[in-house]
Amino acid sequence: MDLIDRLNADLKEAMRGGDQxxxxxxxxxxxxxxxxEVAGEEARALSDQEILAIIIKEAKQRREAIAEFEKGGxxxxxxxxxxxxxxxxxxxxxxxxxxxxxxxxxRVIAEVGASGPQQMGLVMxxxxxxxxxxxxxxxxxxxxxxxxxxxx
Numbered sequence: 001m002d003l004i005d006r007l008n009a010d011l012k013e014a015m016r017g018g019d020q021x022x023x024x025x026x027x028x029x030x031x032x033x034x035x036x037e038v039a040g041e042e043a044r045a046l047s048d049q050e051i052l053a054i055i056i057k058e059a060k061q062r063r064e065a066i067a068e069f070e071k072g073g074x075x076x077x078x079x080x081x082x083x084x085x086x087x088x089x090x091x092x093x094x095x096x097x098x099x100x101x102x103x104x105x106x107r108v109i110a111e112v113g114a115s116g117p118q119q120m121g122l123v124m125x126x127x128x129x130x131x132x133x134x135x136x137x138x139x140x141x142x143x144x145x146x147x148x149x150x151x152x
Contacts, residue, residue, distance in 0.1 A: 002048060003048040003051045003052065003091070004033070004045075004046070004048075004051060006091075007026055007029060007030060007033075007051075007091075008030075010022070010026060011023065011026040011027065011030065014026060021080065021083035021084050021086075021087060022087045024084055025058070025062075025083075025084035025085075025087040025088055026087065028058055028084075029054060029055055029058050029088070032054045032057070032058060033046060033051060033054055036050065036054060052091075052092070052133055053132075053133075055088055055091050055092060056092065056132075056133055058088055059085055059088040059089060059092065060136075062081050062082075062084055062085040062088065063085065063136075065077075065081045066078055066081045066082060066085065069081060092133065093133055093134055094134075095134060095135055095136070096131065096134050096135045098139065098143060101131065101135050101139060101140055101143045102143050102147065104127065104130065104131065105123065105127055105140070105143050105144050105147055106147060108123050108126055108127045108130070109123055109144075109147060109148070109151065111126075112126070114148060114151070115151055116148055116149075116151060117145060117148045117149055119148065120144060120145065120148060123144050123148065124140070124141065124144060127140060127144065128140060
């Protein structure tokens with residue numbers, strides 16, 4: 001089953017079951033997919049990888065919204081965003097742990113010969129290419145910064 005077929009089936013199920021958080025999250029993803037399909041010169045169907053990238057983007061938006069709502073003292077909206085985030089994360093591949101990210105980062109640092117924080121970009125480009133969809137970019141950035149500080 002394609003990812004888009006799974007999203008459609010899950011949206012129908014959420015609508016029948018009255019699962020509001022699931023319904024809102026899936027509708028947001030479907031809207032973003034539709035916008036991406038019609039963007040550009042001519043409309044086209046998206047691949048599963050492109051759809052996965054949209055889901056990752058939507059999940060990132062939820063994480064940012066949660067942080068802002070926590071700052072603003074809005075626990076009701078935090079709870080709603082967390083529920084939607086949980087739905088989106090169910091479509092993402094299993095996220096790597098901090099230790100797994102550090103292990104891969106050490107390997108890339110050794111491969112490129114980075115010796116300090118000033119070479120962060122040299123490490124991040126290939127590492128993020130490898131970890132796309134498997135780890136949050138902010139966490140990867142933090143891990144790489146820590147490792148590069150230790151090596152300098």
